[in-house]
Amino acid sequence: MKKIGLVILMTLFGLSLFAQSGKxxxxxxxxFEAQKVAFFTQEMELTPEEATKFWPLYNEMQQKIRVENDKIRDLTCRKSKEAPEVTEQQALKNLQTLLAAEQAMRDIKKEYIDKLTKALSAKKVWMMIEAEQKFHHQLWKKMGKGPSPVQK
Known part of the structure; x- marks a missing residue:
């Protein structure tokens, strides 16, 4: 039980570092990455042997997904600041680029889920999905950017 408390405390500390600086x-x-590793390892109940199989694959997957996310961010954030008026042709090109990047992320996830289920049990891979959601939820909550209640 002390280990769980320590992992949570370390994770929250890591999240506070991120929230304070923005960058x-x-x-x-x-x-921060060490906190993420501790959180996922705890949430997924990874043994040391499983961790040595999991982390290289997970990090590789995240790097490839980050490339696609950067394409979307470049497209939606930076271009909109440069040229608020988008032509119909440019909008169509942007939409095609957006959809291609989103499809690439789905393809990457499928590829790595297949690889991960060969290295770990499907249950552990499912626990990874849940750990990602919990981790991101805690991060957003800590940063004060959690989802706001819907008002009617």
């Missing part, structure tokens, strides 16, 4: 220094980023 992470290299040192804070490493600390």
């Amino acid at each position: 992470l220094s290299e040192e804070k980023r490493k600390e």
Whole structure:
């Protein structure tokens, strides 16, 4: 029980570092990643042997997904600031790029879920999905950007 409390405390500390700065220094980023590793390892109940199989695949998947997310962010955030008036042709091109990046992320997830289920049980991979959701929920909550209640 003490281990669980320590992991949660460390995770919340890591989240507070992120929330305070907005951007992470290299040192804070490493600390944040260590908190993420501890959180996922605990949530997924990974043994040391499972962790050595899981983390390289997970990190590789996340890197590939980050590339696609960057394409979407570049398209939706940076371009809209540069040129608020978008032509019909540019809008169509943007939509095609957006859909291609989203499809690429789904393809990456499928590929790596297949790889992960060969290295770990399907239950552990499902626990990864749940751990990601919990981790992101805690991160958003800690940053004060959690979902706001719907008003009628």
